[in-house]
Amino acid sequence: MPRLDRRWTADTEGRALATELHLLLEVSHRQAKGLLDAGCVKVNGEEQRKHGHRLHAGDSVEVAFEESRSYQPIPRGPRKGDAPFEILLEDRDLVFVDKPAGLLTVPAEKGNEASLADGLKDLYRRRGMRHAELYVVHRLDRWTSGVLVFAKTPEALHGLKSLFEEHRLQRVYKAILAGELPENSGTLTGRIVENPKSLRMRVVQPRPGDARPKGAKEAVTHYRVMERLPGHTVVEVKLETGRRNQIRVQFADRGYPLLGDQVYGQASELLDRQALHAELLGFRHPVTGEPVSVSAPFPPDMESALKALRLRHRLVRAEAGRTGEADTFHPLPDKDRQEDRVRRAKRFTKREGPPSGRKEDREGAPPRGPRRPSRGGEERPRRPQGPGGKARPGGRPAGGPGGPPEGGKKSPRKFGPGGKSSARPGGPPRKEGPRPTSGKGTGKPPARGPAKPRGAKPFGAKKKSGR
Numbered sequence: 001m002p003r004l005d006r007r008w009t010a011d012t013e014g015r016a017l018a019t020e021l022h023l024l025l026e027v028s029h030r031q032a033k034g035l036l037d038a039g040c041v042k043v044n045g046e047e048q049r050k051h052g053h054r055l056h057a058g059d060s061v062e063v064a065f066e067e068s069r070s071y072q073p074i075p076r077g078p079r080k081g082d083a084p085f086e087i088l089l090e091d092r093d094l095v096f097v098d099k100p101a102g103l104l105t106v107p108a109e110k111g112n113e114a115s116l117a118d119g120l121k122d123l124y125r126r127r128g129m130r131h132a133e134l135y136v137v138h139r140l141d142r143w144t145s146g147v148l149v150f151a152k153t154p155e156a157l158h159g160l161k162s163l164f165e166e167h168r169l170q171r172v173y174k175a176i177l178a179g180e181l182p183e184n185s186g187t188l189t190g191r192i193v194e195n196p197k198s199l200r201m202r203v204v205q206p207r208p209g210d211a212r213p214k215g216a217k218e219a220v221t222h223y224r225v226m227e228r229l230p231g232h233t234v235v236e237v238k239l240e241t242g243r244r245n246q247i248r249v250q251f252a253d254r255g256y257p258l259l260g261d262q263v264y265g266q267a268s269e270l271l272d273r274q275a276l277h278a279e280l281l282g283f284r285h286p287v288t289g290e291p292v293s294v295s296a297p298f299p300p301d302m303e304s305a306l307k308a309l310r311l312r313h314r315l316v317r318a319e320a321g322r323t324g325e326a327d328t329f330h331p332l333p334d335k336d337r338q339e340d341r342v343r344r345a346k347r348f349t350k351r352e353g354p355p356s357g358r359k360e361d362r363e364g365a366p367p368r369g370p371r372r373p374s375r376g377g378e379e380r381p382r383r384p385q386g387p388g389g390k391a392r393p394g395g396r397p398a399g400g401p402g403g404p405p406e407g408g409k410k411s412p413r414k415f416g417p418g419g420k421s422s423a424r425p426g427g428p429p430r431k432e433g434p435r436p437t438s439g440k441g442t443g444k445p446p447a448r449g450p451a452k453p454r455g456a457k458p459f460g461a462k463k464k465s466g467r
Contacts, residue, residue: 006063010055014263015198017041017053020061023197034071040064054262085116088147089294093156093287095120095134096294099148101273101301105139120150138164138242146173146278147296159286164242169283173237173247174226174298176275176305178265179256181233185224188250191216192243200263201245203253219243221250229309230316232259236279248274259305270305277302 010020021032021041035041036049042062043053055061065071085103089096097116099105104115117134124132135151137160151157163169190203193216204216220240227234233256237247248264251257257265261274282293 003064004067008061010059010061011057012055012197013057014200015055016051017043017048017055017061018051019199020055021063024061025063030073031071033073035063035065037074038065038071040071085119088296089292093151093153094160094285094292095150095152096281097148097150098296099140099145099278101143101145101299104142105148106136116148117150137161140278141245141248141274141276143273144276144278145296145299145302146276147281147294148278149281149294153287156286160283163283163286167240167242170280170293171239171242171278172280173239174277174279174302175235175237175247175251176259176271176302176309177233177235177251177256178231178259178268179233180228180231181225181235181256183225186222188219188221188223188254190219190250190253192219192246192249193217194244201243201249203249217241217243219246219250221247227306229306229313232309234306247276268305270308271301273301275302275305 006025008024012020018029018032018036021027021035022029025032025035027035033051036051039047039049040063041048043055044060045062085100086098087095088098097120099116103119104113106117107113107115117136120134121132124134133152135154135157137149137151137157140146140148149160151160191205192201193204193214194201218241222238222240223235225233226236239246245264248258248261252261252264259265259275260268260271265274277299278296279298280293280295282291284290285292
């Protein structure tokens with residue numbers, strides 16, 4: 001069979017080899033990968049079988065193949081060394097998963113590479129759920145780790161799509177930047193667009209007379225510095241919009257690419273992928289309406305890179321003779337955390353309620369006003385004080401009205417008009433001695449109470465008729 005030989009020079013920097021074959025030879029992505037697997041492609045005179053090999057401008061590409069033959073990629077099983085995913089939270093409508101770096105979110109172009117969606121479906125089949133549904137709502141880059149959510153019902157899918165489209169959710173990332181960021185916090189704004197040839201994202205500026213370039217989308221990223229290390233900066237990133245490669249592109253455009261980012265930055269000995277981790281995802285449940293917040297633990301490879309950078313930091317400080325917390329960066333709490341502390345303090349104050357009135361609670365109270373005057377308008381007499389500052393018995397001044405005379409003997413109380421009669425009103429004076437409580441043992445009938453007035457009847461008694 002006749003063989004076709006094609007040769008050209010690549011003019012696009014960073015384009016994948018399989019994409020180059022798809023565009024230049026006008027074949028499908030599947031057939032382009034089949035040409036690579038069959039050993040039909042050479043780059044700069046060397047055979048190349050890697051689908052994602054990145055071309056440089058000026059590279060020589062040679063392809064020799066049979067036009068009548070259909071080239072298919074070699075089936076590949078799951079990649080060796082893929083870290084198993086972990087389910088963080090699951091209910092009837094949603095499932096949150098911790099995606100490891102290097103694992104695709106969804107299958108790519110009918111390939112047989114392992115993906116997170118396929119792994120979840122296989123897990124449900126092993127559980128006996130043959131007809132389990134799984135809906136993809138958003139994705140993470142292949143070499144980005146962190147929390148990811150899938151919908152399990154159409155109702156949850158519709159609700160999550162609305163949340164993502166309206167940006168009514170919280171997405172927090174941790175990233176390590178190559179370079180020392182000068183400010184402690186800020187916001188990155190701009191428009192990013194996809195290059196149709198290289199499929200890479202880039203930040204663009206509005207054209208004169210045009211609101212934005214064709215296909216450009218607004219991207220807003222908030223960040224704050226968490227730790228400063230020699231030649232690197234650890235930042236916490238909050239997304240307001242969720243564009244593809246948004247964090248990587250905007251920080252690279254600013255001049256601080258992510259550590260280990262081989263597309264928008266440079267490779268690193270500390271990390272073999274971009275240092276980006278989706279730490280937290282929070283929103284209101286699309287079905288129940290309750291707030292849901294799920295976080296993923298920090299990955300071990302990024303933790304190892306941080307340990308190496310911190311060790312360098314300690315060595316630099318030791319060589320400079322710095323000790324203690326000198327030149328150590330401490331991040332300040334952001335506005336959201338400050339407002340949250342204020343709200344919690346207000347709730348605590350309301351729970352405590354008014355003061356209890358104890359002595360320790362009244363110590364800070366303002367002093368009382370002057371003493372209230374008596375009804376007659378004159379000052380009330382104070383309690384008399386005896387020798388040594390003690391109050392006199394009886395509570396009234398000596399010799400005063402109603403008080404004992406100067407001799408100390410108390411005069412008998414007088415009753416009646418003018419105070420002439422000393423006898424108690426209503427009967428003879430009481431005899432001395434104990435008063436009997438009943439008539440038993442005395443030979444006398446017990447004393448009766450006062451006579452009831454005529455016409456008085458107990459409550460509820462019936463009235464007798466006059467007949």
